Amino acid sequence: MGFSTRAVHAGEEPCPTTGAHVTPIYQTSTFVLAGKIPRYFYTRHGNPTHAVLEEKMKILEGGGSALATASGMAALLTVMLTSLEKGDKVLSSEAIYGGTYNMLKFLLPKFGVEPIFIDMRDPANVKRTLDQETKVRIVFFETPANPTLDIIDIEKISRVARDAGADVVVDNTLMTPYYQRPLELGADIVVYSATKYLSGHGDTLGGIVVGKEEFITEARRILAVTGSVISPFNAWLIIRGLKTLSVRMEKHSENAMKVARFLDSHPKVRRVLYPGLSTHPQYKLARQQMRGFGGMVAFEIDGDTGDVYEVLEGLKLCRCAVSLGDVSTLIEHPASMTHRSIPEEERVRIGITEGLMRISVGIEDADDVIADLNQALSLLS
Numbered sequence: 001m002g003f004s005t006r007a008v009h010a011g012e013e014p015c016p017t018t019g020a021h022v023t024p025i026y027q028t029s030t031f032v033l034a035g036k037i038p039r040y041f042y043t044r045h046g047n048p049t050h051a052v053l054e055e056k057m058k059i060l061e062g063g064g065s066a067l068a069t070a071s072g073m074a075a076l077l078t079v080m081l082t083s084l085e086k087g088d089k090v091l092s093s094e095a096i097y098g099g100t101y102n103m104l105k106f107l108l109p110k111f112g113v114e115p116i117f118i119d120m121r122d123p124a125n126v127k128r129t130l131d132q133e134t135k136v137r138i139v140f141f142e143t144p145a146n147p148t149l150d151i152i153d154i155e156k157i158s159r160v161a162r163d164a165g166a167d168v169v170v171d172n173t174l175m176t177p178y179y180q181r182p183l184e185l186g187a188d189i190v191v192y193s194a195t196k197y198l199s200g201h202g203d204t205l206g207g208i209v210v211g212k213e214e215f216i217t218e219a220r221r222i223l224a225v226t227g228s229v230i231s232p233f234n235a236w237l238i239i240r241g242l243k244t245l246s247v248r249m250e251k252h253s254e255n256a257m258k259v260a261r262f263l264d265s266h267p268k269v270r271r272v273l274y275p276g277l278s279t280h281p282q283y284k285l286a287r288q289q290m291r292g293f294g295g296m297v298a299f300e301i302d303g304d305t306g307d308v309y310e311v312l313e314g315l316k317l318c319r320c321a322v323s324l325g326d327v328s329t330l331i332e333h334p335a336s337m338t339h340r341s342i343p344e345e346e347r348v349r350i351g352i353t354e355g356l357m358r359i360s361v362g363i364e365d366a367d368d369v370i371a372d373l374n375q376a377l378s379l380l381s
């Protein structure tokens with residue numbers, strides 16, 4: 001069956017007891033035991049609402065198994081704790097979400113894990129580093145990257161990493177399984193902040209890990225120890241969000257293309273980063289590994305932080321907020337918001353300049369979003 005049909009139906013059956021058509025929220029911490037330990041006995045170890053979300057994501061991603069977590073960060077940390085031991089290294093793309101950077105740079109070294117950050121746009125760079133280093137267990141990247149929208153070649157890097165005995169972990173938050181399926185391109189593990197497009201309405205936190213069954217079984221054991229499990233209600237919101245994922249992604253993508261074209265022609269805008277523009281440096285690769293270009297656009301104005309804040313404060317419809325993948329258009333300033341933890345020198349080198357803004361284009365009428373951006377940009381002298 002097609003993706004949209006699976007998104008609506010996969011993992012869900014009418015309730016055998018009541019006939020309820022929609023999956024119930026099993027809002028319970030514990031389950032009554034009748035002598036032996038059944039499948040569900042305590043929500044930290046599993047819950048029927050979580051199981052429906054996990055089954056749906058497994059089917060949409062085409063993976064062996066899926067695990068739901070409390071947030072995207074919980075999903076990423078669970079993967080790291082499952083895969084790594086003291087003395088291991090993580091090879092990471094340098095253009096990643098600030099929270100993930102924090103985890104790799106500051107938290108994992110406390111436990112003897114060393115991060116190495118490199119530019120992964122050229123797979124030869126990854127091969128060179130893997131040839132020089134020992135004990136690299138994970139090769140991690142986001143593609144497209146948040147917020148630079150760099151595209152990284154999943155297939156080539158997976159091949160290089162496999163030869164070196166490392167697992168490839170891809171954060172697919174910006175694309176979702178509707179537009180990009182890393183496992184089919186050779187990656188080992190896919191991670192999501194389900195807070196974003198998967199739930200889609202800006203009303204919940206959640207995370208998902210998809211990978212081979214043995215890996216997910218071990219990750220589930222780790223998650224039960226750390227306790228970063230999702231609540232049944234949040235899992236239910238993500239199940240509901242997934243049912244409309246394909247229609248929302250199409251609209252986000254269509255609107256983002258219009259917004260990117262508008263910004264590209266605006267005299268106050270220095271450059272626009274959107275994988276769907278033929279001017280994007282990796283446009284060809286984007287077309288090859290993604291089925292659509294998504295809803296994220298980054299653009300740089302000719303100005304500094306003060307000018308960026310003037311634009312942000314002038315917006316009337318688009319909301320200045322971190323996060324992304326919401327039905328509403330959200331706009332932010334990575335250098336002072338989502339990516340402020342990355343030291344300035346590194347930030348500038350990877351393209352997160354003072355004048356860069358990131359926009360998560362919503363599903364409103366594109367003309368209204370464009371008119372709002374236009375009036376706010378006109379405030380710049």
Ligand SMILES: Cc1ncc(COP(=O)(O)O)c(C=O)c1O
Nearest residue numbers: 071072073097146173193195206
């Ligand atoms: C690409 C990406 N990965 C992971 C995360 C972390 O997700 P969460 O906020 O759900 O913990 C974010 C959050 O913004 C993100 O943008």
